[in-house]
Amino acid sequence: MKLLAPFGLLLSALAAVVYLDDTPPRADLVFVNSGEVFTLDPQRMSWIQDFRMAYALYEGLVRWNNADFSIEPAAAEWQTSADRLIYTFSIRPDARWSDGAPLTAHDYLYAWKRAILPDTAADYSNMFFVIAGARAFFRWRTEALEAFAAQSADLDPEDRAPAALALWKETQRQFDTIVGLKALDDSTLEVRLDRSRAYFLDLVAFGVFCPVYRPAVEGWRVDQATTEAIRLSGWAHVPPPAFADRRFVTLNSATGRLEQSHGWTKPRHLVTNGPYVLSHWRYKRGLQLRRNEHYHSPQRIRSDRIACISIEDINTAVMAFASGSVDWLTDVSVDYQADMLAERSAYENRYADRIKAALAAGSTLDEALAALPPPQKGERRNIHLFPAFGTDFYSFNCRPTLANGRPNPFADARVRRAFVASVNRKMLVETVTRLNEPVVTTLIPPGSIPGYRSPEGLPFDPESARAELESTGWADRDGDGLVENDQGELFPIVDLLYSTNTPRYKNISLALRDMWQRQLGVRVELRGKESKFFKEDLKSGHFMIGRGRWYGDYGDPTTFLDLFKTGDGNNDRGYSNPYVDELLERAASEPDPQRRLRILQDCERFLFQEDVPMLVLCQLVQVYMYEPGRLSGLSRHPRLTQYLWQIEVRDR
C-alpha cells in the first residue's frame, strides 16, 4: 500500500491537469501553416508563415491583387509626383484599429520608423532604405549607440539613464530631419524616395510595411481619460507616457538601446487594423483569429474564425488532413509526396476530356475537379501543385581561385556554359525529383512579374557542351572517356556541394554527377553537408558547384538580379562582372518603367546565355492539400500570397 499511494496521487493530479486544459472552439477554416509562427510583429517578420498571419491581422497602405499582382488601394489611396520621388498616401477615413481608435498616418510613420531603427533588429530593414535618408539614419543611430556604449561606462550610474533618454530624444529629432517620411496630417502620409523606384508600391504592399498600434506595442499605462482621448482622435494627439509607464519597452541605460519585449503580440494585448483579430495564441498549439468588428469592409471576410494549428511533423499533418480535422495543408513535403501527385495525375488523366471541357466553359480547375466523380483507389484529387516565386539552381564558384588557392576552372564562362548545356532538366524533374516542376533556363520565374518578359537561357545541348569544353583546351585526348588538357592533366575533380537536410539535393546532385561524367568526361565528387556547415562553405567559397535556391521578395526583377551584383551579401558565387553591374545601375536610374524592364531583361539574357554564373534547374513549387470545391479562394499566381480572408470552406 505504501508503494501504491504516490502512484494514486500522481494519477489523479494528471487527470486534473488534462481536464482543466482549455481548447478553443472549432473554427470555420482550419489549416496547418508551413511552420511554427515565429512572430506577429510585422516589422520583424521574415518567414512565409508569419507573413500569412500579417495579411490577416494588419492592413497595409496598399495591397496586391493576388490574382495578377497589380497594386490596389487597401487602407489608403495614393498619388505620385511627376518625378516619381514623392508618394502621398491618403488614408481612408473609416479605417480603424480593433479597439476602435482611428487609423492615422502616424501609425504607418511609427511602424516604419521602428523598422528603420537598428534597435528593432528587423532583418528586412534594408527594404526601407529606398526612403530618402533611411540608410543614413540607420547608420547614424548605429554609430551613436556604439559611441554611447563606449562612454556610458565612465558615467555615474545615476547619470546613465538621463543620458540614454537624451540620446533617444536626439534620435527622434534626427529621424524627423534626415528621413523622408512625414505625416502631413492625421490622414496623409508623405514619402520621399532616395531615387525613383518603379517597384515602390509593391514594397509597400509587403508585410513589413504593415502598421502597428503604438499604445499596444509600447504597453502604455495611461488613465481612463487618456484612453478615451486616444480612442477618439488617435494616440498622436496625447503626450506619450514616460518610459516607466510603458510596459513593453525600456531604454537600457548601459547601452542606450531601446529594448522591446514582445508581450504585446499576445491575445488581449494585440491591437490590429486588418480583417481579423487574434483570439488565441498558445505556443506550439496554434493560434485562432476572429473577425475584426471594426474592419472597414466586412463583406470581404469569408470565414468568421480561422484556426492555424501547429503540427511540426508533416507526416502527422497529412494524417490529420486525411482524418478530416484539417481543411488546408500548406506544406506536404513528405517522402511519398511524389506518389500522391502521381495519384492526382492518374485521376486527371482519366477525366482529361471532361476537365478540358469544363475549363473551356469557364470554370476553374478546382471547380472542374469538384464536379467529377470521386476518385477511386490509386487516384486522388486533394493534392495540388502550385508553382512558386522561387527557383532551384546550382551555383558555380566564379572566383578566380578556389578557397584552397588552386586555380578555379569555373572562372571561365565557357566551362560554365558547357556544364549548363549538358544538363537535361526535364529528365531531372520527371525521374529524380518526380514533382514535374516547371523547367526554367533563367532565374526569374517566367510570368511572375507583371510587364516583364523572361529571356531564354541555355537549353540542353550535349553536342555544343562538349564543343564548348573542348574550346577551352579540355578534350578527351587518350580515349579513356575523361577530358585532359594539352599537358595530359585530367580536369580537376569537380567538388559538388549540397546540403543534407532533405534527400532532394542528394538525389539531384547524384543525377548531375552522372550527366557531367557521361556528357563531358569529368570526374565529380559529391560533398553533402549538414545545412549549417553547408552555408558556411557556401559563404566562404569553399566549393566548385553548390546547390542554391532563391525566393523573390518583391515584384521586380531586381529581387533576383541583385544576386549578381558585385559584393552583394547573397552573391554566393563570388560573381563579378562590370557589365552586369553597369546594366543594373542603368536600370536603376532609368525613369521609364518599360525601358527599365527591357534593360533588366537584357541583363538576365546576358547572365543566362553568356556568363551563366549558375545552373538554373526548375521553378520551385508549393504543394497544398485541400478538397477542391470544398475550400476556395486560393491564389494560383506564382507569388503565392494567400490572403486568409479570401479563403472559404463550404459544407462544413
Add this chain to the structure above:
Amino acid sequence: MIRLIVRRLIQMPIILGAVYTITFSLAWLIPGNPLENPARRPPPEIMQAMLQQYRLDDPWTFYWDYLGKATGVSWLLGRHPRPFDLGPSLTHQDWTVNEILAAGLPVSITLGLGAILLACGIGLVAGVIGGIKPGSWADLATLGVALVGISLPSFVIGTALLVVFGLLLGVVPIGGWGRLSHTILPALTLALPFAAYIARLTRFGMIDELRADYVRTARAKGVPRRHIVLKHALKNAFLPVLSYLGPATAMAVTGSFVVEKIFAVPGIGTHFVNAVLSKDLTLIMGVVLVYSTLLILFNLLVDVLYRWVDPRIELG
C-alpha cells in the same frame, strides 16, 4: 538524511555552473547565426546591428550577462527587473524562454509522468508474471514483447499506433493537445521502452528473490503464495526498478523529441534538437539548465525514497 540533502543542494550550483559553461562553449561553436533566415542574408550592417541588439557580437559579455539574468544575481543586484530570466528566444522571437518552458514543461511533465505510470504498471505486471515461472510460455512472451519494446524505435511504434487508432479506427484525434484522448497514444509510445526495461529488471529481481532464504522460510511457514510474491519478494525486487525510475522520470518528463514530433505534442522535448539546429542560444541554455536541475533533483528524490523503502542502505 538531512546531511545528504544539504550536501546535494550545495553541489547543485557547482554542477550547474559546469554544465552551463560546457554547454555554452559548445553552443557558441555551432556554425551559423541564429538570427539569420536560412533562405536569405540581410546586408552586413543590418546583421551587425541585430547581433549587437542581442549581444551576440561578443561571447564573453553574453556568457556573463545571461548567467547573471538566469540565476537571478542581476536581479539581486538590482540591475534587472526579473529573477531567473532566461531571455528572449532568438528564433521564436515573440516568446521568452521562460514563456516557452512555462507552456511546454507542464505538457511534458503530464505526458512523462503518465508514461512512467503506464510503464510501471505494464512493466511490473509483466516482470512478476515472468519472474514467477521463468522459462514458461508467459515468461517467454513477456520477454519477447520487452525485447520488441526496447529495440523498436518510437517513431515506428508511434506512427503505427497513429495509423491504426487515429486514421483507420478513428478513435483518437490526430495531432493537438488538451483532451485526455490526445494523451493516450503518446503516453503509450513513450512508456513502452521504459516498460520493457522495468519488466526485465523486475523479472530478474523476482527470480533472485524467490530463491532467497526468507522466501523458503515463508513458504515453509505456510504463507500464501500470493502474499509471498506481492508482499515480500516484489518489495525487494522493486529496489533496482526504483533506482532506475529516477533518471527515467527525469528523461520522460523533459519530453521526447520523437514522440512530441509525431503526435504534435507541445512539450519541450523538440527544443533539445530544434534549438541546437537553429543555434537558438538562449533556448539551448534554458532547456539545458532546466533539464540538469530536474535531473539532479530527481536523483536526490530517488536516493531519499531509497532510504525510506530500504532502511538498510547507507547513503554517504
